[in-house]
Amino acid sequence: MKVPERLLRQLETRVQKGTLRSLSVPPKGLVDFSSNDYLGLAASEVLALNITEEVESQLAHGATGSRLLSGNTRYAQELEEELALFHNAEAALLFNSGYVANCGFFSAVPQRGDTIFYDEASHASMKEGIRLSFAQSFPFRHNDVDDLRQKLKRAQGDVYVAVESLYSMDGDFAPLQELASLCQEQGLYLVVDEAHSNGLYGQKGEGLVSALQLEQEVFARIMTFGKAIGAHGAAVVGPGELQQFLLNFSRPFIYTTALPLASLAAIRQAYRLLPSLTQERARVQELARYYHSLLEDGRALASFSGKEGQNGSPIQAWQLPDPVALRRLANHIQAAGFDVRPVFSPTVPAGKERLRLVLHAYNTKAQVQELCNLLHQHTPKDISLPA
Numbered sequence: 001m002k003v004p005e006r007l008l009r010q011l012e013t014r015v016q017k018g019t020l021r022s023l024s025v026p027p028k029g030l031v032d033f034s035s036n037d038y039l040g041l042a043a044s045e046v047l048a049l050n051i052t053e054e055v056e057s058q059l060a061h062g063a064t065g066s067r068l069l070s071g072n073t074r075y076a077q078e079l080e081e082e083l084a085l086f087h088n089a090e091a092a093l094l095f096n097s098g099y100v101a102n103c104g105f106f107s108a109v110p111q112r113g114d115t116i117f118y119d120e121a122s123h124a125s126m127k128e129g130i131r132l133s134f135a136q137s138f139p140f141r142h143n144d145v146d147d148l149r150q151k152l153k154r155a156q157g158d159v160y161v162a163v164e165s166l167y168s169m170d171g172d173f174a175p176l177q178e179l180a181s182l183c184q185e186q187g188l189y190l191v192v193d194e195a196h197s198n199g200l201y202g203q204k205g206e207g208l209v210s211a212l213q214l215e216q217e218v219f220a221r222i223m224t225f226g227k228a229i230g231a232h233g234a235a236v237v238g239p240g241e242l243q244q245f246l247l248n249f250s251r252p253f254i255y256t257t258a259l260p261l262a263s264l265a266a267i268r269q270a271y272r273l274l275p276s277l278t279q280e281r282a283r284v285q286e287l288a289r290y291y292h293s294l295l296e297d298g299r300a301l302a303s304f305s306g307k308e309g310q311n312g313s314p315i316q317a318w319q320l321p322d323p324v325a326l327r328r329l330a331n332h333i334q335a336a337g338f339d340v341r342p343v344f345s346p347t348v349p350a351g352k353e354r355l356r357l358v359l360h361a362y363n364t365k366a367q368v369q370e371l372c373n374l375l376h377q378h379t380p381k382d383i384s385l386p387a
């Protein structure tokens with residue numbers, strides 16, 4: 001069957017720019033500086049055994065339908081109660097992934113006549129949900145509360161402010177306290193995607209909103225389970241009536257088959273381990289600060305060190321806005337035994353292409369140092385970064 005010409009042209013454009021994506025299975029044995037498995041739970045033997053035991057003790061494994069029809073179980077509801085309790089919220093509602101949760105929340109909650117202000121660096125799934133909403137929407141400059149204040153003049157109806165607590169590509173933190181005060185002061189609904197902070201911050205890993213004790217100021221949090229939790233799926237946590245509203249009106253919740261038991265068991269067992277992972281959480285932050293200190297040691301490195309606010313963040317961006325040079329850099333580092341991945345436009349804005357580096361509890365200081373040496377060694381010296 002012939003493929004439409006315009007699709008072929010678009011693929012060709014990517015080939016010419018050197019930004020064509022393809023699937024690749026990482027060779028085994030590389031040091032992981034790429035995955036979102038921050039705490040090592042995805043590969044934890046203890047967790048795998050716990051999940052297997054839990055699944056074996058249950059009878060059915062397939063969900064058989066959507067939650068509102070045959071797919072609901074006491075198990076799923078108990079898990080939601082546990083999640084709500086853990087995150088210090090009234091209620092939680094499971095979604096099949098973080099992507100679906102964002103689509104499910106933003107397509108249903110802000111409505112015609114309402115306004116959404118969202119950080120321009122927000123994840124594609126938030127933007128997708130916002131596109132599906134009938135509310136009007138405006139981006140504000142990344143982490144710029146003054147710009148948000150300015151734009152609030154355009155607000156009408158119920159007003160939602162959407163941010164991530166830890167940005168997935170820049171690795172910097174939202175000014176959550178400032179945003180929460182502004183939203184309190186002006187009666188706005190703050191929505192925080194905690195995909196990259198869930199499991200990593202707070203006494204037990206409850207996320208950044210809890211670590212900052214802002215649970216009461218934040219209307220809804222999107223918790224995903226595919227990153228530090230080492231599993232798959234997501235939940236929206238917030239007021240009880242929000243849960244009730246979503247299960248009545250959110251189409252990405254209503255019209256899809258529920259998660260199977262194995263996924264629910266993985267989430268439940270991972271959450272049981274989370275409180276005990278204090279050292280792992282501390283280790284991620286220690287390595288992140290170490291990485292930063294190495295960058296600050298060298299002037300050449302400092303010019304590639306990304307932004308303020310990344311110190312202590314498990315996600316670090318090494319910008320190199322030349323796709324061909326960036327791919328070459330990634331290849332060099334991979335050949336030396338380190339799994340790092342280049343991120344091109346449109347996942348990040350053109351001119352801000354980068355290696356997205358992720359630090360994990362199971363990385364060592366020696367590995368981080370070696371990685372820094374390689375970055376330094378193989379990054380072309382004549383590249384200037386846009387401001």
Ligand code: PMP
Binds near residue numbers: 226233
């Ligand atoms: N939000 C953010 C900030 C993310 O980084 C991601 C995943 N890249 C998602 C949502 C989507 O989550 P999931 O992978 O569970 O669909």
